[in-house]
Amino acid sequence: MGVTSAMLKETTAGEPCRYRVLVVDDDEGCAKTLTWIMEMLGHDAQFALDGQSAIGLARTFHPQVVLLDIGLPGMNGYEICQAMRILPALQHTVFIAQTGWGKKEHLERAKNAGFDHHLVKPINLDALKTILVDMGKSRFSK
Amino acid sequence: MEKISKKLASSKHGKEQDSTANQGVRLSEFIHQNEKQIVSEWETFARTLTPAANDMTPLALRNHINEILAFIVNDIESSQTDEEQIQKSQGGKEKSSISTAAEIHAALRLAGGFEIDQLVSEWRALRASIVRLWSVANIHMDNADVIDLTRFNEAIDQELAESVCHYTQKVSYSKDLFIGILSHDLRSPLNVISLSTRLMLDTNVSQERQTALAKQISESTSRVTKIVDDLLDITRARFGSGLPVIRAPMDMGVVAEQLVNEIRAAHFDRTINLEVAGELKGAWDKARIGQMLSNLIGNAVQYSFKDSPIYVTVKGTKDDVILSVHNKGVPISPEKIGTLFDALTRASIDEGDHPGSVNLGLGLYITEEIVISHGGRIEVVSTEKEGTTFTVHFPWSV
Numbered sequence: 001m002g003v004t005s006a007m008l009k010e011t012t013a014g015e016p017c018r019y020r021v022l023v024v025d026d027d028e029g030c031a032k033t034l035t036w037i038m039e040m041l042g043h044d045a046q047f048a049l050d051g052q053s054a055i056g057l058a059r060t061f062h063p064q065v066v067l068l069d070i071g072l073p074g075m076n077g078y079e080i081c082q083a084m085r086i087l088p089a090l091q092h093t094v095f096i097a098q099t100g101w102g103k104k105e106h107l108e109r110a111k112n113a114g115f116d117h118h119l120v121k122p123i124n125l126d127a128l129k130t131i132l133v134d135m136g137k138s139r140f141s142k
Numbered sequence: 143m144e145k146i147s148k149k150l151a152s153s154k155h156g157k158e159q160d161s162t163a164n165q166g167v168r169l170s171e172f173i174h175q176n177e178k179q180i181v182s183e184w185e186t187f188a189r190t191l192t193p194a195a196n197d198m199t200p201l202a203l204r205n206h207i208n209e210i211l212a213f214i215v216n217d218i219e220s221s222q223t224d225e226e227q228i229q230k231s232q233g234g235k236e237k238s239s240i241s242t243a244a245e246i247h248a249a250l251r252l253a254g255g256f257e258i259d260q261l262v263s264e265w266r267a268l269r270a271s272i273v274r275l276w277s278v279a280n281i282h283m284d285n286a287d288v289i290d291l292t293r294f295n296e297a298i299d300q301e302l303a304e305s306v307c308h309y310t311q312k313v314s315y316s317k318d319l320f321i322g323i324l325s326h327d328l329r330s331p332l333n334v335i336s337l338s339t340r341l342m343l344d345t346n347v348s349q350e351r352q353t354a355l356a357k358q359i360s361e362s363t364s365r366v367t368k369i370v371d372d373l374l375d376i377t378r379a380r381f382g383s384g385l386p387v388i389r390a391p392m393d394m395g396v397v398a399e400q401l402v403n404e405i406r407a408a409h410f411d412r413t414i415n416l417e418v419a420g421e422l423k424g425a426w427d428k429a430r431i432g433q434m435l436s437n438l439i440g441n442a443v444q445y446s447f448k449d450s451p452i453y454v455t456v457k458g459t460k461d462d463v464i465l466s467v468h469n470k471g472v473p474i475s476p477e478k479i480g481t482l483f484d485a486l487t488r489a490s491i492d493e494g495d496h497p498g499s500v501n502l503g504l505g506l507y508i509t510e511e512i513v514i515s516h517g518g519r520i521e522v523v524s525t526e527k528e529g530t531t532f533t534v535h536f537p538w539s540v
Contacts, residue, residue, distance in 0.1 A: 027330055029358045033337040036351060040344050049448070073445065073472045100326035121333035125340060 017136035022063035023047040024054040024080065025098075026072045034067060034098075034123070041129065051075030055083055062089045065132065070099040070110070078113035085114045094135055098123055166280030169290040170218040173211055173272060180272055181207050187267040206250065207268075209243035210301060217297040218290055244301040248308040261309055265302040269295070328369060331362035338362075372504040379511045387427040387515045394422040394431065394463050394536075398456045401435040409443050413451035420458030424538065426516055434512045435465070437505035438532050442469035445530070462518075463536045470529040474522070482522060483510040 021038045023045060025031040031047040038045035046061055048054035051074055058066070066084060070077035081095050094117070097110040102120035110118045117131050173180065184207055251261050272294070280287065338355040341347055347355070379385045395418040402416045435454075442452045446469035453468040474482065483506050513520045513534050524530040 027334070029334045029361065030330060030337075033334055033341065033355070033358060036341055036347075036355075037337055040341060040346070100329035101322075103322075121329040122336040123333055125337075 017132070019043045019064040019132065019135070020061060021045040021065040021067065022054065022058060022061060023067045024049075024051070024072070024077070025069040026050060027069070030069070037125070038067075041132070043132075051080040051083075054080055055087075058084055058087060058090060063093060065094050065096065065135070066090075067096050067098055068115075070097055070101070070106075078109065081113045081115055094131070096128075096131065166282060166287070167276075169276055169280075169287065169294055170215045172276050172279060173215050173218075176275060177208065177211055180211065180268075180275065183271045183275075184264070184268050187271070188264055206243050206247040210247065210268075213243060213301065214294065214297040217300075218293045244304040245308040248305040249312060251305075252309055252312050258306065258309055258313075261305060262302065265298060265305065269298045324369070324373075328366060331365040334362040335359050335366075369504065372508055375508050375511075376504060379508065385430070385508070385511045385515050387430060387512075389425040389427055391423065391425055392428045392431070394424065394426070394458070394465070395456050396422075397428060397431050398435060398454060398465070401432055401439065402454055405436070405439050405443065412443055412448075414439065414443075415451055415453045417453070417455040417457075419456070420463075422456060422458045422463060424463065424536070426536065427512075430512045430515075434509045434534070435467075437509045438465075438467040438534075441505060441532075442467050442471075442530070445469065446471040450529075462538060464533060465536075466531055466533040468529060468531040473526050474524040474530060479522060479524060483507055483520070 021035075021043045023031050023034045023038065024047070025034065026049050028049060031049060035045040035047045043065075046057060046063075048057050050072060054066075054068075066081075068077040068080055072080070075083070077097060077099070081097075084090050084093070084095070095115045096117040096119060097115045098119045098121060099106065099110075100121050107118050119127060167175070248261065251264075273291070277283075283291075335358075338359045342352060342355050342359075375385060398418065399416060402414050406412070406414050439452065439454060446452060450470040453466075455464075455466050455468075457464045510520055513536075516536055518534055518536040520532065520534045522530065522532050
């Protein structure tokens with residue numbers, strides 16, 4: 001996906017990047033709240049409640065950041081991540097797992113499935129912000 | 143006692159035997175020859191350890207006792223150096239692969255709901271039963287017999303130690319797992335509360351969203367409260383005297399309608415069909431029946447396909463009142479269905495599968511307790527094609 005001109009402009013002006021963020025969570029409350037949080041942080045966010053609709057939405061929305069819950073009915077977060085990773089439009093997308101599990105083996109499994117980051121609920125907003133800011137920095141330095 | 147064989151010892155111990163001129167039977171040989179009676183006595187004892195033993199099939203009981211006896215016989219017969227004997231008596235002997243029968247036995251007992259003191263008493267019964275039978279058949283003990291008896295006691299102790307060790311390991315694993323799932327399930331509503339609160343502090347949030355956020359916080363708080371309430375119920379059911387049930391005249395159909403209406407109000411986007419038929423007036427605990435229905439319908443809402451309807455039926459028949467809750471959704475895997483109602487001994491939780499949820503586990507555990515305390519029974523059928531149906535039977539006469 002790379003960097004859009006709008007993003008570059010904002011970054012050079014010292015403002016945080018504006019990303020297209022896709023939130024996936026089967027808990028509608030969780031999904032909505034996180035979407036609104038993303039909007040509050042100045043991003044363009046949408047949400048999906050299951051794997052199939054998330055992948056469908058990703059094809060048109062081309063998210064630059066995907067915040068995925070892991071324990072979902074049907075396709076789980078690991079599978080969704082793997083399926084999205086092969087979409088051409090999502091080659092540079094950053095995948096963040098957000099789950100209630102924080103053990104070593106869960107982190108390992110998320111990494112193997114192709115996640116870039118792993119956040120444990122309740123999500124620490126500062127940690128999430130740091131990931132997004134760092135994304136902007138690394139993109140910009142490229 | 144006449145049935146007990148009194149053959150002379152086998153050639154294996156022949157020399158020692160001859161030199162002490164023992165007219166009785168060697169212990170290992172005795173166990174071997176009288177296995178049937180030993181197993182049968184032991185089985186009778188195990189059955190007194192109710193209610194858990196009710197679930198045990200004779201075959202499940204028998205398979206492992208045979209292996210355990212084989213281990214003991216082998217242990218008595220095999221030569222043992224003095225050093226080994228000291229080590230073993232101090233619990234230092236290396237684990238033998240054969241002795242896993244004791245571990246399997248422990249795992250089965252845990253799954254069957256045996257408490258650790260019941261597990262230990264089984265071993266005591268086995269020891270006592272063998273020694274008693276043997277001493278009747280072998281009145282004059284000699285040196286070789288004393289050595290045999292010592293080895294026998296050591297073998298039993300070793301098996302007992304392994305059994306207890308395995309049992310406690312499994313219990314501790316289950317507890318860890320349980321606490322893991324519990325914290326996982328608390329994290330989701332806490333996440334919503336934490337994020338929503340943060341959003342509400344943002345001055346740019348519209349009035350409409352403020353209202354939605356406040357509602358979410360309130361719902362999530364209820365979820366956390368429910369988990370804590372369930373935990374208290376579980377503690378009472380498991381470690382106390384069971385769930386308290388106060389029976390009073392009520393109409394199962396009316397309670398079902400109230401509950402369904404409540405859930406409809408909370409999930410107005412879902413279709414919940416209610417069918418009520420037959421005689422439904424009886425004496426049950428209204429609050430507990432409501433809790434049970436709320437758990438079952440709540441699960442159906444949570445684990446069904448969002449666009450599929452949920453069917454609740456309440457039917458009074460000649461013998462019982464039958465309640466069923468049906469939904470379409472990802473089926474519960476066959477491995478999980480066996481321990482679905484027991485939140486504390488569920489074997490493994492894989493987040494990748496059907497969402498492993500303590501909500502589901504605690505709720506169903508309590509649901510089953512409510513059903514049992516009313517003298518009823520609960521069943522679940524779950525397939526890809528038919529969906530999931532929980533059926534509860536409350537007999538008129540308990």
